[in-house]
Amino acid sequence: MYKRDLKKEIERARETVREADALLITAGAGMGVDSGLPDFRGTEGFWRAYPIAKRLGLRFEELANPRWFEENPKLAWAFYGHRLNLYRNTEPHEGFYLLKKAGEQKKGKYFVFTSNVDGQFQKAGFEEKRVVEIHGSIHYLQCMLPCIDDIWSSDEVKIEIDMEKFEAKEPLPKCRYCGRIARPNILMFGDFNFIPYRTDLALRRLYEWLDFIDDMGYKLAIIEIGAGKAVPTVRYFSEDTARKYNGTLIRINPRDFDVPTEKDISLNLKGLEGIKAILDVK
Numbered sequence: 001m002y003k004r005d006l007k008k009e010i011e012r013a014r015e016t017v018r019e020a021d022a023l024l025i026t027a028g029a030g031m032g033v034d035s036g037l038p039d040f041r042g043t044e045g046f047w048r049a050y051p052i053a054k055r056l057g058l059r060f061e062e063l064a065n066p067r068w069f070e071e072n073p074k075l076a077w078a079f080y081g082h083r084l085n086l087y088r089n090t091e092p093h094e095g096f097y098l099l100k101k102a103g104e105q106k107k108g109k110y111f112v113f114t115s116n117v118d119g120q121f122q123k124a125g126f127e128e129k130r131v132v133e134i135h136g137s138i139h140y141l142q143c144m145l146p147c148i149d150d151i152w153s154s155d156e157v158k159i160e161i162d163m164e165k166f167e168a169k170e171p172l173p174k175c176r177y178c179g180r181i182a183r184p185n186i187l188m189f190g191d192f193n194f195i196p197y198r199t200d201l202a203l204r205r206l207y208e209w210l211d212f213i214d215d216m217g218y219k220l221a222i223i224e225i226g227a228g229k230a231v232p233t234v235r236y237f238s239e240d241t242a243r244k245y246n247g248t249l250i251r252i253n254p255r256d257f258d259v260p261t262e263k264d265i266s267l268n269l270k271g272l273e274g275i276k277a278i279l280d281v282k
Contacts, residue, residue, distance in 0.1 A: 004266050013250045013265045013278040020248075021218035022108030024210075024241065025099050028115050028234045030226015030253060034093040034272035035120065037086070039226070050079070052166035061189045069144040069183045077168035080184050081159025084138050087118040095275035096124035099223065102279055108218040111206050115227070115234050117186050130209075132202040134233055140185035142195045143175035151185045151195055152176060210245055220247035223278070225271045229256050239264075250278060 017023070029039035038049035040060050047054035053063055068076035103110025112121050112131040119139045121131050140151045160169040173182040187194045213220055222242050227234035235251075239260055242249040249264040251257055252274030259266045267274045276282070 006268060009265050009267055010277050013267060014280055016221050016248045016250060016265065017102065017223070017278055019219055020106060020221035021216075022106050022213045022220050023099070023103045023110040024113065024220060024222045024238075024247065025103065025110060026113045026222060026224040026227060026234050026238045027121075028225070028227030028231075030228065031095075031114070031271050032090075032116060032118060032120060033226065034095060034270065035090050037090055037118065037120075039228075050082075052163075053079075056166075064188050066144065066183060066188050066191050066193060069181050073172055073181045074167040076181075076183070077159060077172050078161050078166045080138065080186075081161055081168045083118075084154065084157070084159060084184075085161075087120070087138060090118070090120070092120045092124035093272050095225070095272040096120065096126075098275055098279050098281055100124060100126055108213050108216065108220075109209075111209050113206065113234065113237055115231065117184070129202075129205060132199065132206050134187075134199060134203075134237075136184070136186040136194065136196075136199060138184045138186060140198065141173060141182045142185045142193075143178060144181045144183045144193070145175075145178070146193055146195055147175060147178040147180065149195055149197065150177070151198060154184065210241065214245050220245055222247045222249045223252070223275075224249060225252045225274065227251075227253065227256075252278075 033039050040046040040049060043059050046060040063079055110130060112126055114121065114133055115135050117133060117135055117138045119137055122128055139154050141154045142151045157173050162169060175182045185195060222238050224238045238249050241247060249259060251259050251264065252267045252269055252271060254268060254270050257266045257268045269277060
């Protein structure tokens with residue numbers, strides 16, 4: 001862990017973003033905290049958001065498991081239906097719009113890589129084709145089996161929940177092909193039935209963009225927001241991409257702000273606070 005002076009790191013970050021020809025925005029659950037979304041940090045954090053889970057003795061990784069769609073679909077859809085309703089009713093915070101504007105002004109444009117399944121980047125106006133949701137999206141459904149390799153929009157789905165029992169009310173979402181229970185197209189824990197083609201297609205577009213940036217000799221800045229160590233997908237991707245494409249990583253995180261090399265920039269700040277700092281917005 002390199003000890004850094006925060007003021008100097010902010011200045012380094014501002015200069016890096018100013019000089020960059022392209023922005024890669026990578027984001028974990030901490031990105032949504034300033035919008036009022038829970039980050040499920042640790043078991044206690046998850047239980048604060050879902051007291052019923054504490055009563056049932058279920059941790060996040062136990063509840064976010066596809067087996068419930070078979071064993072107790074009302075419980076499964078209470079959890080995911082509540083999250084779907086929450087994300088639909090949540091407005092992205094100012095940081096999303098600031099990053100979008102900054103990325104659009106670069107000659108190499110921007111790309112987003114996120115482990116979040118909430119669709120907040122698209123809601124803030126980011127181009128769908130420039131967003132990789134590596135763990136899928138709650139705004140798409142698939143068959144629980146699946147009976148067919150297809151996904152479809154959840155826009156028409158309305159979930160009512162009995163919060164006392166923590167059960168979703170009938171009718172539950174059904175597969176449009178076989179009539180069995182449908183589930184979100186989200187990569188869950190212990191999940192062997194996730195249909196990955198939407199994610200895979202987005203990843204292919206991202207790597208084509210990165211190769212283009214590299215071929216053009218463009219300077220790449222990687223702005224990572226709120227990506228923790230519990231599920232380190234985003235952190236690993238940020239670090240790996242910085243190394244492979246000679247980019248500079250700017251890590252914004254109030255807790256897990258350590259960085260692997262001297263070149264990387266470490267900002268011990270919350271998401272929106274860090275975004276405003278590096279983009280010099282008051």
